[in-house]
Amino acid sequence: xxxxxxxxxxxxxxxxxxxxxxxxxxxxxxxxxxxxxxxxxxxxxxxxxxxxxxxxxxxxxxxxxxxxxxxxxxxxxxxxxxxxxxxxxxxxxxxxxxxxxxxxxxxxxxxxxxxxxxxxxxxxxxxxxxxxxxxxxxxxxxxxxxxxxxxxxxxxxxxxxxxxxxxxxxxxxxxxxxxxxxxxxxxxxxxxxxxxxxxxxxxxxxxxxxxxxxxxxxxxxxxxxxxxxxxxxxxxxxxxxxxxxxxxxxxxxxxxxxxxxxxxxxxxxxxxxxxxxxxxxxxxxxxxxxxxxxxxxxxxxxxxxxxxxxxxxxxxxxxxxxxxxxxxxxxxxxxxxxxxxxxxx
Amino acid sequence: xxxxxxxxxxxxxxxxxxxxxxxxxxxxxxxxxxxxxxxxxxxxxxxxxxxxxxxxxxxxxxxxxxxxxxxxxxxxxxxxxxxxxxxxxxxxxxxxxxxxxxxxxxxxxxxxxxxxxxxxxxxxxxxxxxxxxxxxxxxxxxxxxxxxxxxxxxxxxxxxxxxxxxxxxxxxxxxxxxxxxxxxxxxxxxxxxxxxxxxxxxxxxxxxxxxxxxxxxxxxxxxxxxxxxxxxxxxxxxxxxxxxxxxxxxxxxxxxxxxxxxxxxxxxxxxxxx
Amino acid sequence: xxxxxxxxxxxxxxxxxxxxxxxxxxxxxxxxxxxxxxxxxxxxxxxxxxxxxxxxxxxxxxxxxxxxxxxxxxxxxxxxxxxxxxxxxxxxxxxxxxxxxxxxxxxxxxxxxxxxxxxxxxxxxxxxxxxxxxxxxxxxxxxxxxxxxxxxxxxxxxxxxxxxxxxxxxxxxxxxxxxxxxxxxxxxxxxxxxxxxxxxxxxxxxxxxxxxxxxxxxxxxxxxxxxxxxxxxxxxxxxxxxxxxxxxxxxxxxxxxxxxxxxxxxxxxxxxxxxxxxxxxxxxxxxxxxxxxxxxxxxxxxxxxxxxxxxxxxxxxxxxxxxxxxxxxxxxxxxxxxxxxxx
Numbered sequence: 001x002x003x004x005x006x007x008x009x010x011x012x013x014x015x016x017x018x019x020x021x022x023x024x025x026x027x028x029x030x031x032x033x034x035x036x037x038x039x040x041x042x043x044x045x046x047x048x049x050x051x052x053x054x055x056x057x058x059x060x061x062x063x064x065x066x067x068x069x070x071x072x073x074x075x076x077x078x079x080x081x082x083x084x085x086x087x088x089x090x091x092x093x094x095x096x097x098x099x100x101x102x103x104x105x106x107x108x109x110x111x112x113x114x115x116x117x118x119x120x121x122x123x124x125x126x127x128x129x130x131x132x133x134x135x136x137x138x139x140x141x142x143x144x145x146x147x148x149x150x151x152x153x154x155x156x157x158x159x160x161x162x163x164x165x166x167x168x169x170x171x172x173x174x175x176x177x178x179x180x181x182x183x184x185x186x187x188x189x190x191x192x193x194x195x196x197x198x199x200x201x202x203x204x205x206x207x208x209x210x211x212x213x214x215x216x217x218x219x220x221x222x223x224x225x226x227x228x229x230x231x232x233x234x235x236x237x238x239x240x241x242x243x244x245x246x247x248x249x250x251x252x253x254x255x256x257x258x259x260x261x262x263x264x265x266x267x268x269x270x271x272x273x274x275x276x277x278x279x280x281x282x283x284x285x286x287x288x289x290x291x292x293x294x295x296x297x298x299x300x301x302x303x304x305x306x307x308x309x310x311x312x313x314x315x316x317x318x319x320x321x322x323x324x325x326x327x328x329x330x331x332x333x334x335x336x337x338x339x340x341x342x343x344x345x
Numbered sequence: 346x347x348x349x350x351x352x353x354x355x356x357x358x359x360x361x362x363x364x365x366x367x368x369x370x371x372x373x374x375x376x377x378x379x380x381x382x383x384x385x386x387x388x389x390x391x392x393x394x395x396x397x398x399x400x401x402x403x404x405x406x407x408x409x410x411x412x413x414x415x416x417x418x419x420x421x422x423x424x425x426x427x428x429x430x431x432x433x434x435x436x437x438x439x440x441x442x443x444x445x446x447x448x449x450x451x452x453x454x455x456x457x458x459x460x461x462x463x464x465x466x467x468x469x470x471x472x473x474x475x476x477x478x479x480x481x482x483x484x485x486x487x488x489x490x491x492x493x494x495x496x497x498x499x500x501x502x503x504x505x506x507x508x509x510x511x512x513x514x515x516x517x518x519x520x521x522x523x524x525x526x527x528x529x530x531x532x533x534x535x536x537x538x539x540x541x542x543x544x545x546x547x548x549x550x551x552x553x554x555x556x557x558x559x560x561x562x563x564x565x566x567x568x569x570x571x572x573x574x575x576x577x578x579x580x581x582x583x584x585x586x587x588x589x590x591x592x593x594x595x596x597x598x599x600x601x602x603x604x605x606x607x608x609x610x611x612x613x614x615x616x617x618x619x
Numbered sequence: 620x621x622x623x624x625x626x627x628x629x630x631x632x633x634x635x636x637x638x639x640x641x642x643x644x645x646x647x648x649x650x651x652x653x654x655x656x657x658x659x660x661x662x663x664x665x666x667x668x669x670x671x672x673x674x675x676x677x678x679x680x681x682x683x684x685x686x687x688x689x690x691x692x693x694x695x696x697x698x699x700x701x702x703x704x705x706x707x708x709x710x711x712x713x714x715x716x717x718x719x720x721x722x723x724x725x726x727x728x729x730x731x732x733x734x735x736x737x738x739x740x741x742x743x744x745x746x747x748x749x750x751x752x753x754x755x756x757x758x759x760x761x762x763x764x765x766x767x768x769x770x771x772x773x774x775x776x777x778x779x780x781x782x783x784x785x786x787x788x789x790x791x792x793x794x795x796x797x798x799x800x801x802x803x804x805x806x807x808x809x810x811x812x813x814x815x816x817x818x819x820x821x822x823x824x825x826x827x828x829x830x831x832x833x834x835x836x837x838x839x840x841x842x843x844x845x846x847x848x849x850x851x852x853x854x855x856x857x858x859x860x861x862x863x864x865x866x867x868x869x870x871x872x873x874x875x876x877x878x879x880x881x882x883x884x885x886x887x888x889x890x891x892x893x894x895x896x897x898x899x900x901x902x903x904x905x906x907x908x909x910x911x912x913x914x915x916x917x918x919x920x921x922x923x924x925x926x927x928x929x930x931x932x933x934x935x936x937x938x939x940x941x942x943x944x945x946x947x948x949x950x951x952x953x954x955x956x957x958x959x960x961x962x
Contacts, residue, residue, distance in 0.1 A: 062883045076440075137753075225616045245840040251590075255401065272883055285423045304594070331650070331653075331655035
């Protein structure tokens with residue numbers, strides 16, 4: 001199902017979605033974040049990529065797993081705390097972020113599945129947006145079987161054509177959502193279809209950065225555990241964790257108990273984001289740390305994304321969004337590291 | 346509708362036994378689920394024990410799956426959660442979720458001799474498989490136990506080991522000379538070399554401090570054991586127990602899911618970061 | 620003008636003579652706008668060192684990192700490290716020496732003066748380009764920056780796009796150095812804490828709402844702490860995820876460790892973390908601005924630390940990092956100290 005919706009009528013479509021929580025990119029000071037849209041007129045799809053990917057809507061920074069307390073007999077009680085049941089729509093999801101969701105799906109949907117992630121995922125409709133221009137000069141989605149107009153992981157793909165949007169439904173969920181715009185949308189003309197093809201083709205050519213030969217890199221990585229490359233490349237790493245916190249595919253987390261009242265005991269067990277780049281991520285209670293230095297942690301990040309994940313799930317754990325390159329305070333560039341791996345003797 | 350894997354089931358502590366006292370105390374806990382459920386495990390698997398308000402800790406189940414009345418855990422006091430467990434009394438309630446991990450492939454070991462080699466608290470994970478195999482003694486060959494600790498006070502399951510002597514050879518050791526100790530004096534790997542278990546139709550399981558495991562494997566290799574005949578368990582810091590939080594990986598394996606039981610033939614192919 | 624060739628020659632000399640184990644400096648970034656930190660171990664690589672207003676990073680953090688690494692080594696390599704320092708960075712070195720974290724002999728300082736200028740603020744430039752993307756950056760002799768985008772070239776006077784902190788900087792040339800490159804240009808700063816004026820003039824309620832909104836975005840990635848050279852504590856009080864344990868730490872000690880701030884990025888925990896960190900930096904923060912630059916969600920962290928720097932200046936006549944012989948603010952007192960700081 002394909003429709004054309006003018007930019008003027010776009011807010012009308014949003015207004016018809018009262019039964020959903022609508023999320024979209026919102027400007028906060030100098031950055032963009034996905035937030036609930038209160039005013040449909042304010043939803044602006046003219047934005048570079050967000051600071052944090054929409055992964056945080058499915059796998060939030062803080063998720064309450066269960067509430068616990070001790071009753072008046074002193075016996076502990078546990079209540080699971082699942083996310084609210086309400087359909088959600090997210091507008092303006094870039095192809096790299098949508099594809100990343102299919103990668104985190106591998107981890108969280110794998111048996112035994114994660115109910116929290118699954119509930120949020122199943123009740124959400126993802127409305128993607130073609131990147132007519134690459135949002136960042138560090139984008140490299142085309143090197144990872146992706147493209148600025150890839151439909152992977154989406155329910156709908158919107159493409160901007162001058163003063164209107166070309167809307168393509170990909171799944172049944174997507175069709176259902178487009179139905180809500182049927183009064184204000186119309187069928188695309190042949191001209192529109194041609195224009196769409198042109199925009200899509202042009203968008204691919206605008207991606208400047210490439211890594212070629214990824215399968216060769218994966219093969220090389222299999223034998224590079226003890227290489228000195230990791231020491232050289234991690235010298236300027238500050239173990240700040242930004243690369244992994246902003247990554248749309250990273251899924252490491254911590255589970256901790258937070259006590260709000262100690263007598264009678266009351267509290268919550270929460271899940272929060274964590275990162276393999278923190279020095280104490282792997283530290284045992286005994287004080288032994290299998291990854292005590294920066295080199296071993298950088299090695300873990302690269303090997304996990306381009307070798308372990310490939311062996312376990314058949315996909316690279318990277319979609320080329322470029323956030324880690326743009327935001328690293330000391331310019332550690334994952335593309336450069338991979339190129340060095342490719343050329344390593 | 347599948348279960349929520351993060352929610353522990355409540356269990357009551359029905360018995361606490363002090364195995365070792367002192368600065369590194371070990372207690373053995375026997376627990377019973379409050380609500381009947383179909384929890385069943387295989388020897389070598391672990392469970393996440395919850396102390397609500399403190400956290401969780403992954404402990405290997407040291408009772409045999411044939412024991413239906415309780416689950417047994419032997420716990421060394423090491424940090425926040427284990428200290429809280431040590432402070433508990435009989436009748437207190439904890440949370441248990443699991444079982445997690447793979448198990449010892451005892452079906453493949455039928456007809457073979459099995460040598461159990463443990464050090465310190467390392468006897469606990471082995472205990473589960475030892476008790477299971479012992480029940481079906483006729484299916485297996487000769488069973489031998491080689492176990493040692495720093496001092497005689499640090500040995501676990503002292504009473505049970507004494508009883509075991511009626512059925513199989515049990516060789517104990519302590520690290521240094523001790524008054525009243527008339528068995529082997531030295532480290533566990535040295536005891537292994539001294540007792541010379543035969544690799545013929547045999548399989549060995551070893552568990553204990555990492556340094557002990559390393560030298561036991563060398564001692565066994567010197568005696569002619571092949572890498573496929575040597576089994577061990579690995580530990581790593583764990584949080585979710587189901588291969589999602591990304592913390593316990595060794596290479597592409599998650600210790601909570603693809604381990605903790607590994608043959609040395611398999612373990613030596615993984616990156617040595619544990 | 621900073622004679623970069625002279626700096627490269629000196630760097631090559633000290634490396635060749637074995638005076639330092641390596642040199643930390645700036646080099647051209649392959650992709651990003653600002654210069655990249657570089658570690659030079661071979662004398663011939665010193666030609667990679669550059670100096671221009673894109674050299675934003677505070678490299679002193681790497682000195683701290685190295686010190687912490689050497690403490691854990693069985694055979695530590697305690698040779699000095701050569702490092703390029705700007706005025707602000709040199710103040711960080713002074714604080715570290717003052718707190719006895721490093722000795723003066725541990726560093727060989729290649730001081731560079733910002734003269735009348737400073738470092739550039741990427742966000743200000745982005746505003747001027749109105750969304751155009753930077754492809755190349757050049758500097759002309761008339762103190763302009765020339766930016767090439769795909770729409771053409773834009774020439775902007777550097778003064779218009781300097782970082783906020785450079786506008787009120789009182790250390791535009793290094794206050795401690797082994798060799799100095801560039802002139803010691805005296806700059807008059809009429810109002811040293813001007814950036815605080817706007818927020819200080821607001822009511823308590825408005826200020827609280829401002830910070831509640833800003834800190835709500837915090838994802839507790841701890842990048843601000845990781846990049847700060849003054850945050851060198853092995854065990855951070857505001858962080859429940861790291862413990863400085865050794866095999867000798869007893870189980871009781873681990874069990875009794877108090878978690879002051881929970882891991883969750885709730886507003887209350889975020890405010891606790893940021894305020895505790897700011898107070899621990901009172902009299903120690905030298906306003907290098909790295910925390911704000913690193914923050915992935917653009918929280919204006921400088922304002923918090925600047926406020927405490929102002930308090931130190933006004934209440935105790937104390938200026939951070941200008942003289943490492945002076946006792947540090949928190950570990951000393953004078954009879955003239957105003958009593959009204961204890962309420």
